[in-house]
Amino acid sequence: MTDIPEELVEKVYQAIEKARTSGKIRKGANEVTKAVERGKAVLVAVGEDVDPKEIVMHIPIICGEKGIAFVWVPSKKELGAAAGLSVGCSAVAIAEPGNGKALVDEIAKKLAALKKAD
Numbered sequence: 587m588t589d590i591p592e593e594l595v596e597k598v599y600q601a602i603e604k605a606r607t608s609g610k611i612r613k614g615a616n617e618v619t620k621a622v623e624r625g626k627a628v629l630v631a632v633g634e635d636v637d638p639k640e641i642v643m644h645i646p647i648i649c650g651e652k653g654i655a656f657v658w659v660p661s662k663k664e665l666g667a668a669a670g671l672s673v674g675c676s677a678v679a680i681a682e683p684g685n686g687k688a689l690v691d692e693i694a695k696k697l698a699a700l701k702k703a704d
Contacts (some may be wrong), residue, residue, distance in 0.1 A: 590659070590700070594657075594696055594697075595660065596672055597689060597692065598659055599665070599667075599681065599685040600689060600695055601689040601690050602631065602637075602665070603670075604683070605681075605682065605683050605684050605690070606652070606669060607639030607684070608668055608672065608683070608686065609682035609683050609686065610678055610681040610684075611628075611669060611678055611681060611683025612678075612679040613677075614677060617679070618630055618632075618677040621679040621681055622645065622648050622649055622652055622654055623648060623652075625652060625654075626681045627654050627671030627681055628677070628678045628680050628681070628682075628694075629654070629655045629683070629693060630649050630656045630657070630677065631656075631657050631658075631679075632645050632646070632658055632670055632676065633661060633665045633676055633677070634658045635662050636677075641676055645677055655690075655693065655697050656695040656701060657693070661674075662676055664702075665677075682700055
């Protein structure tokens, strides 16, 4: 898990909210896994506080294999809220960014830059 700047985490939540209202998102580890495996995801966010970790540990690996932008976010509760849920959510994939396309592209570029810096 890499240290992601707080403003980038906020942008991830905003992108999920925009995609939820104008595009398509997938919620939960199983739905996200399916979206990634089918190449339908453009950005994936997973909560660092998911317990047990085994539920989501495969997601960054398959995102890497498929070349899909991936980010750890600190809170599954906030991830769930961004996805329009009243409960926490282990993982969210943006399948169609809708109005959030520019934001998703910006996040993907910043994540790629952070990865290179590692």
